[in-house]
Amino acid sequence: MKIYIGLWLILIALYAVFHFGFRTDGSTQLYRINDKIAFETRPDDDQSLGGVTIRGYRQTNSIISFACGACSAHYSEVDMPQANYIKGDWIYSGFPQHETAKTDLVNWRTGEAVDVDAPADFKFGDDLSKLAAYRERDLKAGEEYKLTQYFVKANFQPLSTFTTRCVWIHIAFAILALFLIFPPLFFWVMEVITRANDPNEPSNYYGNDN
Secondary structure (H helix, E strand, O other): HHHHHHHHHHHHHHHHHHHHHHHHOOOEEEEEOOEEEEEEEOOOOOOOOOOEEEEEEEEEHHHHHHOOOOEEEEEEEEEEOOOOOEOOEEOOOOOOOOOOOOOOOOEEOOOOOOOOOOOOOOOOOHHHHHOOHHHOOOOOHHHHHHHHHHHHHHHEEEOOOOHHHHHHHHHHHHHHHHHHOOOHHHHHHHHHHHHHHHOOOOOOOOOOOO
């Protein structure tokens, strides 16, 4: 009985350490722009899209909010896969013809979002002032306007962020708890694994009955 209680205490302690200390580590993180849109930063080792995007977001239900975060990203209205630059109140993409983008410009003060219709002959790296939406707002590409994760983290409020990684970890904890609640299940699974790896056990594959 002492061992059983000890295992439960270890599992609870591990869950508490994960939930309050490491739940958001190594995953995307939302930073509030307003009640509908947010920056989304990616882990430091995943800079495939420059590290900063802008997404719409919504509240999760109370159970998911406690377990895995109160806000989840969604892309139905605002989706800027590359938030590359910031100038004044405007955050903008250096790749306005990105095939999955619904949004190319966002005013972080007013929340205005603009989808720029780039002509077919506009190429990646072309002067952004060729596009009227950029030219009218005097938005340019340049290192002095570069938007970084460090700027976002220093100037915007982090939101409790839902991630699928958190869901999978909760499933793992649930399986471990199930084994503790029903110990025979654990021993049955171990027996099945042992038999599957035992070369002396008869094969159960079809066609090997003779």
